[in-house]
Amino acid sequence: MSANQPATPSANEPPGAPAVTRLSRYTTTDQDEILGSGEDPFGVAEAGLTWLPKEEHFGVRLDGRLVAHAGLLRLSVAVEGEKTEVMGVGGVAVAPGVRGRGLARLVLAAALDHARTQGPRHALLFCRPPLVPLYQRLGWHPLDTDVLVEQPGSRVVTMPLRTMVTPLHDDAHWPPGRVRLHSLPM
Numbered sequence: 717m718s719a720n721q722p723a724t725p726s727a728n729e730p731p732g733a734p735a736v737t738r739l740s741r742y743t744t745t746d747q748d749e750i751l752g753s754g755e756d757p758f759g760v761a762e763a764g765l766t767w768l769p770k771e772e773h774f775g776v777r778l779d780g781r782l783v784a785h786a787g788l789l790r791l792s793v794a795v796e797g798e799k800t801e802v803m804g805v806g807g808v809a810v811a812p813g814v815r816g817r818g819l820a821r822l823v824l825a826a827a828l829d830h831a832r833t834q835g836p837r838h839a840l841l842f843c844r845p846p847l848v849p850l851y852q853r854l855g856w857h858p859l860d861t862d863v864l865v866e867q868p869g870s871r872v873v874t875m876p877l878r879t880m881v882t883p884l885h886d887d888a889h890w891p892p893g894r895v896r897l898h899s900l901p902m
């Protein structure tokens with residue numbers, strides 16, 4: 717799929733749902749268009765973490781305005797010392813005026829459809845604890861283990877947010893054990 721092309725409609729997409737588009741880029745201006753230019757639109761500043769930008773971007777426009785986004789980034793992780801890769805999901809955002817209409821579900825479904833073609837067997841995201849039930853509703857599972865992530869200055873810290881995973885293939889099962897991300901979080 718090339719950039720700025722409609723993403724393939726997800727199998728779960730309701731008829732008449734707005735189109736999800738693969739975005740060729742996603743800037744802070746684009747994010748501001750969705751969430752406004754507030755100090756801490758994701759509510760994670762307290763965690764004091766440095767985050768990686770995402771590499772692939774999916775968006776929904778309504779009347780020409782970008783109103784929803786989800787980003788993807790392939791990441792190396794180790795689970796109980798066993799190296800693997802995951803599709804990191806981040807930057808999930810829906811404009812305040814159009815929340816509760818299924819746009820996060822829609823844009824995530826398109827991002828995960830693409831993630832399924834990339835090889836890794838799971839997607840992984842970090843979220844604030846109040847969002848765990850929302851992501852569970854969308855088929856994600858919280859991990860009940862510490863997750864270590866890298867930070868600038870060769871530091872490795874325990875992720876203070878919740879970590880959630882979802883299988884990208886029917887036969888994928890997240891293995892038990894300690895999780896270490898070999899990068900900044902996304």
Ligand SMILES: CC(C)(COP(=O)(O)OP(=O)(O)OC[C@H]1O[C@@H](n2cnc3c(N)ncnc32)[C@H](O)[C@@H]1OP(=O)(O)O)[C@@H](O)C(=O)NCCC(=O)NCCS
Nearest residue numbers: 758808809810815816817818819820821842843849850853
């Ligand atoms: C989090 C956010 C992306 C959700 O967007 P949204 O478009 O309102 O979400 P949706 O309407 O697609 O809802 C997704 C599902 O979660 C469900 N849901 C919403 N709140 C829920 C809750 N508290 N408990 C359980 N399920 C919940 C919805 O009912 C829906 O399920 P359904 O389609 O089966 O009805 C949006 O509130 C946002 O942008 N917040 C600010 C930025 C942010 O914090 N992003 C998350 C980064 S991890």
